[in-house]
Amino acid sequence: MSNTFTAKIWVLGDDIDTDIILPTEYLAMKSVEEMKPYAFSPLRPELAGLIKPGDMIVAGKNFGCGSSREQAPEVVKALGISCVVAKSYARIFFRNAINNGLLLIENPDLYDEVTEGDSAEVTPGKEILYKGKKYEIASLPDNLLEILEAGGLVKAMRKRNGLS
Amino acid sequence: MGQTLIEKVIGRKVGKDVKPGDIVTVPVDWCMVDDIMAPFAISKFEEMGFKKVWDPDKVVLIYDHFLPASQVDDSRHFRVADEFADKYGIKNVHRTDGICHQLMTEAGYVGPGDIAFGTDSHTVTYGCVGAFSTGIGYTEMAGILGTGSLWIKVPETIRVNVEGKLADNVTSKDLILRIIGDLTASGATYMSLEFGGSTIDDMTIASRMTMANMAVEAGAKCGIFKPDEKTCDYCNVEYTDDIKSLKADEDAKYYKVLNYKAEDIVPVLACPSLVDNIKPVSEYKGTKVDQVFLGSCTNGRLEDLHAAAEVLKGKHVAPYVNMIVTPASRKIYRQALADGTLEILSDAGAIITTPGCGLCCGRSGGILSDNEVVVATNNRNFLGRMGTSKVKIFLASPKTAAATALAGTIQSI
Numbered sequence: 025m026s027n028t029f030t031a032k033i034w035v036l037g038d039d040i041d042t043d044i045i046l047p048t049e050y051l052a053m054k055s056v057e058e059m060k061p062y063a064f065s066p067l068r069p070e071l072a073g074l075i076k077p078g079d080m081i082v083a084g085k086n087f088g089c090g091s092s093r094e095q096a097p098e099v100v101k102a103l104g105i106s107c108v109v110a111k112s113y114a115r116i117f118f119r120n121a122i123n124n125g126l127l128l129i130e131n132p133d134l135y136d137e138v139t140e141g142d143s144a145e146v147t148p149g150k151e152i153l154y155k156g157k158k159y160e161i162a163s164l165p166d167n168l169l170e171i172l173e174a175g176g177l178v179k180a181m182r183k184r185n186g187l188s
Numbered sequence: 189m190g191q192t193l194i195e196k197v198i199g200r201k202v203g204k205d206v207k208p209g210d211i212v213t214v215p216v217d218w219c220m221v222d223d224i225m226a227p228f229a230i231s232k233f234e235e236m237g238f239k240k241v242w243d244p245d246k247v248v249l250i251y252d253h254f255l256p257a258s259q260v261d262d263s264r265h266f267r268v269a270d271e272f273a274d275k276y277g278i279k280n281v282h283r284t285d286g287i288c289h290q291l292m293t294e295a296g297y298v299g300p301g302d303i304a305f306g307t308d309s310h311t312v313t314y315g316c317v318g319a320f321s322t323g324i325g326y327t328e329m330a331g332i333l334g335t336g337s338l339w340i341k342v343p344e345t346i347r348v349n350v351e352g353k354l355a356d357n358v359t360s361k362d363l364i365l366r367i368i369g370d371l372t373a374s375g376a377t378y379m380s381l382e383f384g385g386s387t388i389d390d391m392t393i394a395s396r397m398t399m400a401n402m403a404v405e406a407g408a409k410c411g412i413f414k415p416d417e418k419t420c421d422y423c424n425v426e427y428t429d430d431i432k433s434l435k436a437d438e439d440a441k442y443y444k445v446l447n448y449k450a451e452d453i454v455p456v457l458a459c460p461s462l463v464d465n466i467k468p469v470s471e472y473k474g475t476k477v478d479q480v481f482l483g484s485c486t487n488g489r490l491e492d493l494h495a496a497a498e499v500l501k502g503k504h505v506a507p508y509v510n511m512i513v514t515p516a517s518r519k520i521y522r523q524a525l526a527d528g529t530l531e532i533l534s535d536a537g538a539i540i541t542t543p544g545c546g547l548c549c550g551r552s553g554g555i556l557s558d559n560e561v562v563v564a565t566n567n568r569n570f571l572g573r574m575g576t577s578k579v580k581i582f583l584a585s586p587k588t589a590a591a592t593a594l595a596g597t598i599q600s601i
Contacts, residue, residue: 039373039462043570048549051224052254052261066572086374089407090570092309094228094325115378115409116309120325167211167339177327181236181334 028147031080031106034071035140036064038084042117045088045096056095056102063099077104080146082138084110088117097121107146109134109161122168123177134159190437192345193412194380197320197434201303208344208443213337216246218297218321220306221333222288223251225326226269229307232330241276242336248280248297249273250288253545258552286517286543289313289401289485292321293393294517299423300415300431305332310485310567312408315400316393317423318415318434323404343380343409344443346371347436350387352450357601359495360395361487361565361585363387363448364402365456369466370446377407379443382436384414387450393422394489401486402567405463455600457563458583461571469588469600477561480505480593481574482586483514483541484548484566490520490529492565492586497529499590499601500536506596511538512554518543538593550574563592 043066050062063072081100087110088096097120100108107127121128127148134152138144145153152159164172174180182188189207191199199206201214221229226249241247249269254262266283273281282291289310291297298304298314304321305311307329314321324338332338348367354360367381381403388396396413403411413419414435420427455469482488482496493515505511513533515521521543524530530540539554546552548566556562556575562582564574569581582598591599 041568041570043550043568043573047572048224048253048551049259052259052265054261066577086377086407089373090309090568092307092311092323092325093224094327097325112374112377114374114407116323116325119328123325123327165211177331178232178235181238181331185237185334187237 028145029106030143030145031078032076032143033138033140034075034079034081035138036081036083039086039089040083041090042088042093042096043090046093046099051093051095056098059095059099060102063103072103075103075105078106079104080106080144081108082135083108084135085112087113089114092116094120094124097124097126101126109152111135122171125172125176129161131159131161189441190439192380192440192442193382193414193434193436194320194343194345194410197301197318197412198342200301206342208342210342211339212342213339214303216305216332216336216338217302218246218248218292218304219329219332220248220250220288220292220304220311221329222253222306222308223255223265223269224253225307225329226272227265229326229329229333230268230272232327233333236330236334238334241278241333244277244279247278247333248282248292249278250282250291251284252287253549253551255284255544256542258546284518284542286519287485287488287545290488290516293317293423294519296424299425300419301434305329305338309404310401312403312410313397313401313485315403315410315412316397317419318413320410320412322409341378343378345380345382346376347382347384347442347445348448349385349445350383350448350450351385352387354387354450354453357455357587358453359585359587360391360398362456363453364399365458365466365583366453367446368402368406368464371406373405373462373464374407376403379408381406381408381411383411384436388413389416392491393418394491397489398486405567455585455588457598458569460580460582461569463569463583469584469598472582472598475561475598476596477509477563477592477598479510479512479554479556479560479562480589481512481547481554481562481564481566482589483512483516485516486567487565487586488514488516488520490523493520493524493529493533495586496590497532499587500594501532503536503594505537505593509593509596510554511593512541512547513538514541514547515543547574563589563598565589
């Protein structure tokens, strides 16, 4: 969790709900790969096609509010998003993201200061460096780190069941 | 130190006192898997390598979002879930009986003090009977199916006191919308909303259900009501000392306390496209509407249909309005059929559909198009939720919805 990476920033707003992240009509597709082009389509239909693996999302408060659809964090991860930095997260989305190994970072200030298209340097559990300014970020609780370190909840359960 | 209701409910299950911030593993009394999420939860369950379901009698599978099917692949979800139920001995399978959140208490599963998780965010609804229930993703559900337990963080509690009598043109929907407006869509994130006061004590379980259902729209982990005699009647259980003990202590510690006078609550709307964008109905009075939707796990109960029938009896909705009525369950549908409510609504020009989630989640049964306006009794008015992203969705009470359908423009009664 201490590997620093640099990522291009996409900026979204407050209260980005799960119906924006992936509308209900695409939830029954058989794979997350098929869902990818429709991510964020009600708000920015072009966005999914522009995101490159390794990019990051910076957003305002309450990111991921709404439904329990786990396809939402899965599709964000499938697009190659390296991390989401938001002022706050909705709780179900937060749990689902951790369970799927999508890194979520809470920071109260970055959103108010970033410009889309810029890059930032992220050191998980420690800080974000943007335009020479450091934004401190907190570490996750131990039980969540365990799930992340196992590579998500499925792998943690496989280990529990004596499988590789 | 005193405890809040959710602390009592969780502590009773884990056998020790808990406080906000504690991370505890709780035993699960009930888990609910809906048709959208079933194939995903099942494939994760298999990937995790479990050989059996921890307790098949505590698992409830409910087909509601995709019934009747609107897309050619929808029936795969029922098939996959049916096969899973057969393989692992799950007998609680509801096909066409109604919306999951209505059935979980109505069909006698979740009762006071229980802990329940479901693969849908409106699982918070069962707080109406004093249960701790909340929505989770399908991977966590797969873990529960194998282990019967889940870790949770004990939430802080926001206490909401409401005293007095609601006006005749106001329902518990107006009250919860007002509360969400005041808290904002993230104001109760990770927290428990605990409702109390004389207005709440006087409410039917159905009205409490509407409020618990929408707790998640303020970000809450749960919305919970102290179980009382009415609760026990509804759940068909005895009002024991154990159940009586499920109440907040007088010296409970709250993150915040909100106090309302029922007389101050007026008919309101959640305006496009945020659930916390709350305005009095009077501000939009006269706005022309294309469709009115009465239904969903928020407001598809018998008292909601009765409220609409009272407004529409012997009258007809505006000629250009599609009024769609969706009872929340087969039981409610049959009750409304037997007591003449459906006849009144049908005579008034309403389309009455089979119980289900289709229109509320924007999948079937009345999808809207650009620039159309809908007044709806469900719980979300997110961008694109009931059709295109240019549909204007106003959330309202059943009374406001019926008055609006009649006039063809936004009105309260």
